Amino acid sequence: MVDDNKFKALVNKYVELSDQIAEVGAELVALRKKKDAMGELVMQVMQQGDIQVLELTEQGGKLIRRESKRTEALKKEHILDELMLLTGNDATRAQASLEKIHNKRTLVVKDALSRKR
Known part of the structure; x- marks a missing residue:
């Protein structure tokens, strides 16, 4: 030490x-x-x-001079709209599916130092 x-x-x-x-x-x-x-x-x-x-x-x-292309991030609203179409506008099933997808994301935890002035 x-x-x-x-x-x-x-x-x-x-x-x-x-x-x-x-x-x-x-x-x-x-x-x-x-x-x-x-x-x-x-x-x-x-x-x-x-x-x-x-x-x-x-x-x-x-x-x-070049053209740069990128795809914007997935937004919950876009996913929910597609799930609504797939579930025949069943809002409950679409919302449940969205939550399942969202909850499958991995949470990364890392220690870090920060300084407050």
Whole structure:
């Protein structure tokens, strides 16, 4: 086990690192916002000019305009609507089926440290 002095030093170092991460995180958020705003403008110009690939001669590399697709998360309402159709609009059976599906999800529990200021 760790003695009291080592534990205090460990906690102090943890808090110090936590503070540094918070500072850098705030800077990172600000930089991402600026980059995203500029990216929107670059994307608009590339779309208007029908530009798919932009060669970056000074910086090296390329900017590539792509289409990104993703499927949104399943929502209880959507599942319930489909279950209603499958059960012939039997709301009780549809709701019971939805609860069974929902309850089969695995709950993951993990210990974590958090710091409140």
